[in-house]
Amino acid sequence: MYRDALREAIDEEMARDKTVFIIGEGIAERGGSYKVTEGLLAKYGPKRVRDTPIAEAGMIGVGVGAAIAGARPIVEILYVDFAMLGMDMLVNQAAKFRLMTGGDGRVPFVMRTQGGTGGGVAAQHSQSLEALFYHIPGLKVVMPSVPADAKGLLKYALRQSDPVMFLEHKHLYMTKGLVPEGEHIIEFGKADIKRPGKDVTIIAWSNMIPRALEAAAKLAEEGIDAEVLDPRTLVPLDKEAILTSVAKTNRVVIVQEAVRRGGVASDIASIIQEEAFYQLDAPIEIVAGLNIPVPFNLELEKASVPQVPGIMAAVRRSLHLAPAAIAAQ
């Protein structure tokens, strides 16, 4: 499971590197809200596995300071929504440090947190805020969708030297998948084709991957062969893989759970039209969250973020509205 993969990564890296430590609310004895850190206290002791008071700005800042001073902190923030309390430390400190110091200062800091809808936790516990971090040069943004990626990317995060926003999804912790044992490391900036196809490229990440795959499976019954591309890290973004896929399919649907306005999907669309405009046979489709706070009511919550039928509809639009297809009719 996703959460076990994360635990394995932390465990292996803590065993390998004595400067790796983890702090957060209820992560020690209790093992964290999603059981990611279960058992680590017993194994590594209270010095390296610490509970914190409810002080997000403080703990993020302390993590950043520890990273600057040469340790490798993992700061676990319960919900990405709460990371907003520590934005100064992320945006003005961690992200800026390397450039401001002319390259002498490095910040090998990892903030692990989770976002997204699910479970009726309403507007302050359901956001997908990757675009905020994506917008800040100096931060790496990682969004694993499957257990194997969760492990490989977290291990890599703990070996590189820039601040990493490691954004998990509350719906994914219990999802299953094969995870290679031991030295399974995934470099940042390497997209993964989660399903190969030739008719259309669906770009999605995090919890939108299972939805995109479900849509693709259903579309296959209609004779549509969709490719599902998972960038895995939004910063750095594997432009090359995206452009390669676009060159093959000539059609793109981008799916993000986050609100549409000012989102990463829009930016990816902009990159594609800049670099591959003449390879497109249809306008780029974006399926995204509505520009609203997430409602509590289950039906409304569902209506506010992309669902499988919406993804399928966008794919069909992309195929049937293509100028070439219309001309052929």
Place this chain on the structure above:
Amino acid sequence: MSAQPKRPNVPSRELLEKLFRTAYKIRVFETEGIKLYRQGLIRGYFHPYLGQEGIATGVCAALQEGDYIASTHRGHGHCIAWGADVKKMVAELLQKETGYCRGYGGSMHIADISNGNLGANGIVGAGTPLGVGAALAAQIKGSDAVTVTFSTDGASNNGTFMESLNLAAIWNLAFVLVIENNQYAVSTTIEESTREPDLYKRGLGIGVESHQVDGNDPLAVYEMTQDAVAKCRAGKGPILIEAKTFRHMGHHVNDPGKYMPADKLAYYKARDPVDRARNNLTEMSGIDAAQIEAIESEIRKEFEDAVEFSRNSREITIAEFEAFTADY
């Protein structure tokens, strides 16, 4: 809690000379730096440390190699007291490639990571969590390093002040928080900012040993810090020290500081920390006026050389800039 520790024995000439040299070097750096600023050679913000030299001077003299400091927007003094190379500091202010940050940082971001100076900071209050983090890193690595964060009266009303000092307390970190209470945040007085202008009391509320000291007395600051640092190394940290002081001019070079009452300014100027360090040296070590003059001209020369060095240095090229920022 606010009583100063008793002077253990007569301070050595070496110590007194070190304190004077540091305080005087900061004074020269700031007065001459302001001239460069007014000539248009330095851009951006320049927050002079004039009048507060006693604090950085006394604190840093009590630290040792391997320790860490985190500083503020008013950071030149901390940097110098920590032993920075004046050449690289001036070069940074003049945005040269030979500067501490190769011209990428400027006055508000001078840092020297490899020597444990985590840097000045443009965000008021940010140094406190960063310093606590460095202290946490030291504890995790099993080192006996102490971290000092220089903070301010203004920062003491920021949320991370309490959050991070409290973390240092529950984890018994080797952390000293020095509040430089210069009684102003730009033009806002400390009395306008809080009902309790004795800021050391903030620490007492969360179980942190806390003291107050005359920030214009470098020797007193040194002795109090030495005591605090020894306690931190013995696992009895963190400790808070409030050092009372006053700026000699406005908030930054372009602030005339008209709001600062003349009588109060006169009061503090009469208690000038650099004069104090000089008098201590002459009175307690018997060094004569000629020797003092020799030290002073040596320091002035060092600054002149630094300006010369910086003027002759080049700036980062656009090609170097592009290579450095390629993976952002």
